[in-house]
Amino acid sequence: xxxxxxxxxAARAGGEWAFEVLFRDYQPALLRYxxxxxxxxxxxxxxxxxxxxxxxxxxxxxDADDFRAWLFTIGRHRxxxxxxxxxxxxxxxxxxxxxLLEVVGDDNPETTVIDxxxxxxxAQRIVALLPxxxxxxxxxxxxxxxxxxxxxxxxxxxxxHVRTLQSRGLKRLAERISEKPVTP
Amino acid sequence: xxxxxxxxxxxxxxxALLHAARATTPASPDAGLLTAMAAAAVDGPVxxxxxxxxxxMIGKLITAKALGLAGALVLTGGVAAAATGTLPDPVxxxxxxxxxxxxxxxxxxxxxxxxxxxxxxKSNDGDGNHGATVSETARQNHGHEGDATTTTTVAGxxxxxxxxxxxxxxxxxxxxxxxxxxxxxDDNEDQVTTTTVANTPTTVDDDANDSARSGSSSxxxxxxxxxxxxxxxxxxxxxxxxxxxxxxxxGSGTDD
Numbered sequence: 298x299x300x301x302x303x304x305x306x307a308a309r310a311g312g313e314w315a316f317e318v319l320f321r322d323y324q325p326a327l328l329r330y331x332x333x334x335x336x337x338x339x340x341x342x343x344x345x346x347x348x349x350x351x352x353x354x355x356x357x358x359x360d361a362d363d364f365r366a367w368l369f370t371i372g373r374h375r376x377x378x379x380x381x382x383x384x385x386x387x388x389x390x391x392x393x394x395x396x397l398l399e400v401v402g403d404d405n406p407e408t409t410v411i412d413x414x415x416x417x418x419x420a421q422r423i424v425a426l427l428p429x430x431x432x433x434x435x436x437x438x439x440x441x442x443x444x445x446x447x448x449x450x451x452x453x454x455x456x457x458h459v460r461t462l463q464s465r466g467l468k469r470l471a472e473r474i475s476e477k478p479v480t481p
Numbered sequence: 482x483x484x485x486x487x488x489x490x491x492x493x494x495x496x497a498l499l500h501a502a503r504a505t506t507p508a509s510p511d512a513g514l515l516t517a518m519a520a521a522a523v524d525g526p527v528x529x530x531x532x533x534x535x536x537x538m539i540g541k542l543i544t545a546k547a548l549g550l551a552g553a554l555v556l557t558g559g560v561a562a563a564a565t566g567t568l569p570d571p572v573x574x575x576x577x578x579x580x581x582x583x584x585x586x587x588x589x590x591x592x593x594x595x596x597x598x599x600x601x602x603k604s605n606d607g608d609g610n611h612g613a614t615v616s617e618t619a620r621q622n623h624g625h626e627g628d629a630t631t632t633t634t635v636a637g638x639x640x641x642x643x644x645x646x647x648x649x650x651x652x653x654x655x656x657x658x659x660x661x662x663x664x665x666x667d668d669n670e671d672q673v674t675t676t677t678v679a680n681t682p683t684t685v686d687d688d689a690n691d692s693a694r695s696g697s698s699s700x701x702x703x704x705x706x707x708x709x710x711x712x713x714x715x716x717x718x719x720x721x722x723x724x725x726x727x728x729x730x731x732g733s734g735t736d737d
Contacts, residue, residue, distance in 0.1 A: 311523040313515045320515070325505030333502065344514055351518035419501035438484050439499050467487065471495045 301361045309354050316351065323365060327372050330440045333420025333432075334376060342379050346372040366447040369437060373451060426473040431466030434459055 299307070299318075307315035327346065331339035349371050357367060420440060424432040430452075437448045445463070449456040488496050602614075 308518075309522055311519040313519045316515050316518045316522075317510055320510040321508060324508040324510070328508065329502065329505050347510075347514060347518055348521050351521040352524070354522050415501055416504050416506070419498050422498060423502055435499075436502070438487055439503050440505075442484055442503075444484070463487065467491060467495070470498070471492050474494045474498060475492065 301364070305354065305357070305364070308351065316347075319350075319364075320347065323368055326441050327368060329416055329420055330369065330436050331372060331376060332417045333424050333436050333440065335380065336417065336421060338376075338379050338383065342372065342375045345379070346375045349375065362444075362447065365441065366443055366450055369441045369443065370451045373433075423470065426470055427466050428469075431462050431469065434462040435466045435470070438463060 304315045304318050308319060324343065324347075328339060328343050331342050335342070346368065350368060353371075357364065359367070420436060423435055426432075427435065433452065434448055437443050437451060438445075443451065445456050445459050448454075449459045452459065454462075488499060491499070600611075602611075
């Protein structure tokens with residue numbers, strides 16, 4: 298198993314195998330994060346993100362954690378750009394049939410698809426239940442597995458602000474998720 | 482996962498939701514994307530999505546400016562055409578009428594034709610009243626009865642040459658209606674004396690060769706050599722003098 302730095306060097310030289318390694322390691326979390334925010338354009342944004350990462354790889358310096366934060370920073374910016382350009386409304390409904398078929402697993406396709414859809418819907422429900430900034434923090438902390446400092450870097454906020462958003466988001470999530478529908 | 486601490490204190494449902502969101506499935510890149518990534522890494526930082534976006538923005542700006550320029554040209558061209566009386570008569574007359582309401586004088590479209598018809602009416606030739614008849618027609622048609630700009634030239638011979646014109650805004654009509662006859666007059670010796678009296682045609686000229694027969698108008702107190710355009714600029718109404726540009730329109734009848 299090559300080291301992270303070796304993979305990065307090979308990717309800088311244009312090695313497709315290196316990009317495949319990076320893709321397998323980071324794409325699932327990136328795609329989950331994007332699908333939680335904008336399921337209708339998530340896959341396109343993810344592809345654009347990877348192209349941008351490859352193009353800017355020569356200027357990247359850091360370890361695997363830094364790469365993760367950098368990847369999600371680019372992905373988030375691409376998502377914002379795409380939303381502005383397309384002026385599409387963020388959908389929080391269920392995935393389309395096409396998106397369901399695109400989620401292909403390795404061992405048990407049926408189970409994998411169900412898990413993926415469940416995970417995507419869970420991420421979308423978080424986004425639906427929380428204000429945008431709180432949902433962003435929660436997804437970056439949980440799905441992208443970034444630290445508070447990394448999330449602060451991705452969002453361009455101070456770590457203390459990120460902690461506040463996270464705390465409020467979790468509290469609100471617990472309150473909203475336990476709410477029972479009121480029947481007349 | 483490094484962030485398990487954030488689940489502490491959460492109830493079961495919220496924790497389950499976060500765990501479900503976290504659980505990811507393996508992903509395999511397609512060959513096309515890998516190839517594109519490798520190419521992008523070798524070629525350097527080429528943000529493929531931003532480049533066409535900038536081009537599109539520039540294109541939009543250029544398109545908007547081009548449309549604006551074209552619109553401005555059409556508008557100014559239309560105004561200029563109306564001011565010079567070169568619009569088609571069905572358009573010119575309504576424009577002229579509309580402009581009159583705001584105090585802007587624009588030539589009417591059919592004035593010249595109406596005056597021309599009277600001027601060419603052979604039945605009036607030789608009776609000595611031809612000029613007066615034409616003058617009256619001109620006065621009634623141009624809609625400026627109050628203007629002290631009626632200019633009439635009466636040729637007293639049997640040619641019945643009469644030049645009449647209303648205010649300057651009928652220059653176009655005169656020119657249009659009498660170009661042919663005016664063309665026949667190449668004599669610079671035409672003597673056209675113009676006296677301008679409010680609504681009173683009083684000018685008399687005995688020149689038998691007067692191009693006034695053609696109905697072309699004359700400038701106040703000038704020799705007929707300057708009347709080529711069929712324009713009018715009667716004294717006492719400086720507001721119409723600007724219509725002298727109409728002479729260019731009616732200039733097909735050259736005196737020189």
